[in-house]
Structure formats: structure tokens, C-alpha cells
Amino acid sequence: MIPLDHLDPAELFAMVSWTIAPRPIAWVTSVNPAGDHNLAPFSFFTIASTDPLILMIAIEPREDGSVKDTLGNVLSTRQFVVHIAELDRLPEVARSGDPSPPDFDELADLALPTSAATVVRPPVIDGCAAVFECELLTTHRPGLETLVFGRVVAARVAEHLISGCGRIDVAALRPLGRIGNVFTASTLLERPDRPVGTAS
Numbered sequence: 001m002i003p004l005d006h007l008d009p010a011e012l013f014a015m016v017s018w019t020i021a022p023r024p025i026a027w028v029t030s031v032n033p034a035g036d037h038n039l040a041p042f043s044f045f046t047i048a049s050t051d052p053l054i055l056m057i058a059i060e061p062r063e064d065g066s067v068k069d070t071l072g073n074v075l076s077t078r079q080f081v082v083h084i085a086e087l088d089r090l091p092e093v094a095r096s097g098d099p100s101p102p103d104f105d106e107l108a109d110l111a112l113p114t115s116a117a118t119v120v121r122p123p124v125i126d127g128c129a130a131v132f133e134c135e136l137l138t139t140h141r142p143g144l145e146t147l148v149f150g151r152v153v154a155a156r157v158a159e160h161l162i163s164g165c166g167r168i169d170v171a172a173l174r175p176l177g178r179i180g181n182v183f184t185a186s187t188l189l190e191r192p193d194r195p196v197g198t199a200s
């Protein structure tokens with residue numbers, strides 16, 4: 001075993017990001033107080049609570065120590081939208097995570113069509129498999145990253161993912177994920193006694 005205190009922060013980051021994986025990716029739109037759009041992916045992302053439904057993303061500072069646009073926007077306008085991106089969105093998801101100047105509009109850069117959200121101000125990217133409109137509940141900063149907890153105030157799932165009995169067709173949803181700093185797509189593994197789509 002490698003004692004953790006022998007690792008510097010970069011090595012520790014690599015160790016956890018390659019072992020605690022695959023991680024889902026939250027593709028997040030937000031707006032600043034002037035209404036300018038922003039888009040970025042976050043893989044330190046999870047369900048924090050189901051009742052009420054709360055999602056959590058962890059946002060680290062930029063290398064120069066400044067606050068990323070997403071965090072600045074969420075702190076000032078208290079809203080964001082989490083999209084679950086399917087496999088065919090890989091080029092756009094990757095590009096939207098590239099370093100960019102402050103206030104850079106990745107939605108415009110990628111020419112991604114959007115629609116108005118139902119409750120919040122940030123836009124919804126057309127064609128995404130699942131969309132969660134969030135209002136900021138709280139933030140917590142135990143260390144380097146700021147943990148952003150968003151309460152889901154509206155959610156929708158693409159019709160092609162709803163199977164006949166109202167369940168999600170898990171084989172049709174091919175969400176992008178992250179292992180270390182590479183992308184992954186989910187492979188569904190059936191237990192012989194419990195086919196995919198049945199209760200756990």
C-alpha cells in the first residue's frame with residue numbers, strides 16, 4: 001500500500017480520480033447577473049440526497065487561484081442546470097472543459113442550440129438526455145474545492161429513454177463518464193438472475 005501522506009497534492013488527485021471511477025459528468029449551464037451564459041463539465045458530481053432531490057458538484061479554483069465562472073455565477077445568481085450528456089456529445093463536453101478566459105460563452109463557441117428552462121434562468125441545451133434545473137441550497141468549502149449543493153426544482157428526461165412501463169431504458173441512456181482524466185461510456189453488466197432494468 002502507498003501511504004497517502006507520501007503523495008503530493010497532484011499525485012493524490014491522480015490517485016483518487018483514477019480509482020474512484022467512473023464518475024458521472026454534470027454538464028452545467030449558468031448565467032452571470034447580466035444574463036451572459038456559461039457552460040462547463042464537472043465530474044466531481046453526485047446525488048447528495050433523493051428526498052429532497054439534491055445534486056452536488058465540487059469546483060476547484062483555476063490554476064491562478066481565481067474562481068471558475070460556474071462557481072461565480074452560481075454564487076451570484078443561485079441557479080444552475082445540470083445536463084447528463086450522452087456519448088455523442090463527447091467533443092462538445094471536452095471542449096467546454098478547456099481553459100477559457102473569464103466570461104467566455106462556451107454555448108456560443110460551440111453553437112449549441114438552447115431553450116428556456118422551466119423554472120430557472122440558465123438555459124437548457126437542446127437534445128440532452130436528462131436535465132435537472134437547480135437552485136443553490138448551500139455551499140461548503142472544507143478544503144480546495146467548493147462543494148455546491150443544488151436543490152432540483154424541475155427535471156426532465158428525454159422521451160426515447162422512457163420505456164413502456166415508465167422506467168428509464170438504461171440501455172438507451174449512454175451517459176458520458178470520467179475515469180481519471182479520460183472519458184468513458186457505461187457498459188451495462190447484467191447479473192444472470194437480475195436482468196438490466198429490474199430492481200437492484
Ligand SMILES: Cc1cc2nc3c(=O)[nH]c(=O)nc-3n(C[C@H](O)[C@H](O)[C@H](O)COP(=O)(O)O)c2cc1C
Nearest residue numbers: 040041042043044058059060068069070097098099
Ligand atoms: C470531463 C471533465 C470533467 C471536469 N470535472 C471538473 C470538476 O469536477 N471540478 C472542477 O473544478 N473542474 C472540472 N473540470 C474542469 C472544468 O470544466 C474547467 O475548469 C472549466 O474551464 C471551468 O469552466 P468555467 O470557468 O466556465 O466554470 C472538468 C473538465 C472536464 C473536461
